[in-house]
Amino acid sequence: MRGPHNIWRLIRTGATLERTGAMNVVLDQLDAPKPFRFFARTLVWPFRWLGIKGDPAMPPLTRALTALGPAYIKFGQVLSTRPDVVGSDLATQLRVLQDKLPPFDIETAKRAVEAELEKPVSEMFSEFSEPVAAASIAQVHKARLAETGEQVAVKVLRPGIEKAFRKDVDAFYFAADMIELLSPASRRLRPRDVIEHFDGVVTGELDLRLESASASEFAANTSQDEGFQVPEVKWEYSARRVMTLGWAEGDPLGDNDALDAAGHDRHALGSRVLSLFLNHALRDGYFHGDMHQGNLKVAANGDIIAYDFGIMGHIDEYTRRVYAEILFGFIQRDYHRVAEVHFEAGYVPADQDVEEFARALRAVGEPIFGMDADRISMGRLLSYLFEVTERFGMETRTELILLQRTMVVVEGVSRSLDPGVNIWNVAKPVVESYIKDSIGPRALGKDLVKTARVLARFGPRLPGLVEAALIRQSEGDAPAKKDKRKTVVFSGVSGVVIGVLATLGLLTLL
CATH class of the missing domain: 3.30.200 (Phosphorylase Kinase; domain 1)
Incomplete structure (x- = not known):
């Protein structure tokens, strides 16, 4: 019975998209071929009267998703975090969805x-x-x-x-499979992967x-x-x-009149919300992924209070270091170093030209640095950067997309408090501090200690691992020549020596 239910839900969805004028937006986004467009609209047209009219004051897709209810609203909110899928303009429209x-x-x-x-x-x-x-x-x-x-x-x-969300998500999966089957051009957007991402967030x-x-x-x-x-x-x-x-008792961060009446320094608040976000992303690798005014208050003592933790972002330590070096390179306007970091991290394929990539990065950074302080945007920088790296073969990294989207939101919050907040002046000390603690000599020492501990943990198992490897090698290469056996034995002995040295190294460090 699930198939008929899904078909009926999709017909109702299509009818609403048609009635609100959002059908063309969706078909254009999918790069749908003419036969698919004809099939979709022919299927939906007789049922157009079933569509929900929605609020005519809203943009078509926002209007349709709002009219269709909770699961669709949430889906639109999740899509707003994925400009790599829907494009930056549509992501901006969806960001204003209210649930x-x-x-x-x-x-x-x-x-x-x-x-x-x-x-x-x-x-x-x-x-x-x-x-x-x-x-x-x-x-x-x-x-x-x-x-x-x-x-x-x-x-x-x-x-x-x-139960209600499960039904709608099942229909979304069904629609994604149909779209991929009937519109091969849409596969570049990986519709089923997008639904799986949404499913995970909602779960x-x-x-x-x-x-x-x-x-x-x-x-x-x-x-x-x-x-x-x-x-x-x-x-x-x-x-x-x-x-x-x-x-959480306090004034909404978006109510400037209330903040002024309470005597809060809005310039300080705007700078602080930005530096806090950067610290959470770089220092902790764990940040609030929905840090808009509706989820922030200001306490009587001036503290910023965050709540609603349904969407959180996570960045591993290695990615944080790469991201910090990229940001710092842009702050220093050292585009060659930014290019090198991309190649060192494997973000850009090695067969690309590093000098050409550095020139492309200069074209991204220089116009932004030429702007007035109230127009400089780190979120815009990251957005342009993703466009350039895509041209040079860099694959989309979902965790950085959420970071970029949240960066745009936080900058908006900061600017709404005081348009004169200088984004780079706020970001520079945070990034410099992180680099000093996480990329310099002190960080190298910490990394060596961690590596020694991991190797030492395997110390008691090394003899057995080496013996098993030698047995497998000897059984697989029984007819092999004597010099090859020597190589295998040497490799095994080397493994034991490395394990012993690692253990001794750990004892020395501790």
């Missing part, structure tokens, strides 16, 4: 909390408010802990949201234990960051469908 929906009633929320936490709400909370915010996946209630009197935010998943957001873990890790990483707070996770009041955090 504010009517809340469900408080009694339903209380029953969900009691079912998850296995206690009456009245025993856990002395106060439990009507919903204060409602989105596509969950809504938030302000409450007070009965035991301590502390104010908290209780996030509760919408009833039946998992994480539908299990609030994972979001709680993200909030907890983020709080631990940033506990020493001056002027920054992350609400504490209340684990005893959190479960798969319920998450409880300390209440």
